[in-house]
Amino acid sequence: NAGVTQTPKFRVLKTGQSMTLLCAQDMNHEYMYWYRQDPGMGLRLIHYSVGEGTTAKGEVPDGYNVSRLKKQNFLLGLESAAPSQTSVYFCASSYLHGSILDTIYFGEGSWLTVV
Amino acid sequence: AQSVSQHNHHVILSEAASLELGCNYSYGGTVNLFWYVQYPGQHLQLLLKYFSGDPLVKGIKGFEAEFIKSKFSFNLRKPSVQWSDTAEYFCAVNAQDGGQNFVFGPGTRLSVLP
Numbered sequence: 001n002a003g004v005t006q007t008p009k010f011r012v013l014k015t016g017q018s019m020t021l022l023c024a025q026d027m028n029h030e031y032m033y034w035y036r037q038d039p040g041m042g043l044r045l046i047h048y049s050v051g052e053g054t055t056a057k058g059e060v061p062d063g064y065n066v067s068r069l070k071k072q073n074f075l076l077g078l079e080s081a082a083p084s085q086t087s088v089y090f091c092a093s094s095y096l097h098g099s100i101l102d103t104i105y106f107g108e109g110s111w112l113t114v115v
Numbered sequence: 116a117q118s119v120s121q122h123n124h125h126v127i128l129s130e131a132a133s134l135e136l137g138c139n140y141s142y143g144g145t146v147n148l149f150w151y152v153q154y155p156g157q158h159l160q161l162l163l164k165y166f167s168g169d170p171l172v173k174g175i176k177g178f179e180a181e182f183i184k185s186k187f188s189f190n191l192r193k194p195s196v197q198w199s200d201t202a203e204y205f206c207a208v209n210a211q212d213g214g215q216n217f218v219f220g221p222g223t224r225l226s227v228l229p
Contacts, residue, residue: 033216033217035219040124040221041221042205042219042220042221042222043159043205043219045216045217048216058216090158090159092217094217103149103161103164104149104207104209104217105161106151106158106159106160107158108157108158109157109158
């Protein structure tokens with residue numbers, strides 16, 4: 001049981017380049033999330049998904065797009081990378097939203113540097 | 116909307132000292148409360164969680180947290196810290212009525228000196 005897996009773990013991009021971060025979970029979770037973590041700012045939600053085929057904006061969605069074509073996968077895309085998008089990105093998933101049993105599980109993070 | 120505040124940005128302790136990290140949230144409804152730990156270079160891992168019942172929750176590695184509803188607080192405690200507890204600690208809140216996604220506090224960095 002791998003839990004939440006992210007690829008790639010490290011990437012350096014030039015300004016203007018595009019890339020996609022892939023997140024996969026094997027826990028049959030309905031909800032998936034993408035966060036970014038920056039020093040002193042904690043975790044900020046970029047986009048999330050409440051089920052296959054759905055996506056929704058979080059707190060800081062600008063400059064990112066997401067897709068959830070399969071329940072187990074949640075892709076985060078940067079169409080034209082900017083230095084302000086240098087960050088650590090965490091994918092997460094949870095079973096139900098608002099459930100008393102709800103717990104969020106995180107991937108190991110993807111370190112992205114935009115130069 | 117929910118928000119989560121953590122009292123301290125950086126806490127420095129010597130080994131064997133006692134720890135208390137503050138967490139306050141703002142939300143009018145019933146919530147689930149969590150503490151996550153992030154060791155250097157690693158991802159966030161669940162330390163403990165509160166859903167209902169006994170407001171004193173015990174987690175892994177000797178950590179515990181107390182939910183005080185009247186104060187909207189969920190402070191994390193450990194009676195005697197170790198060097199290996201050096202990490203960043205995040206408090207998080209999730210509404211049980213589905214009114215809000217998980218919201219994380221800004222984190223508290225704990226440095227334990229050997």
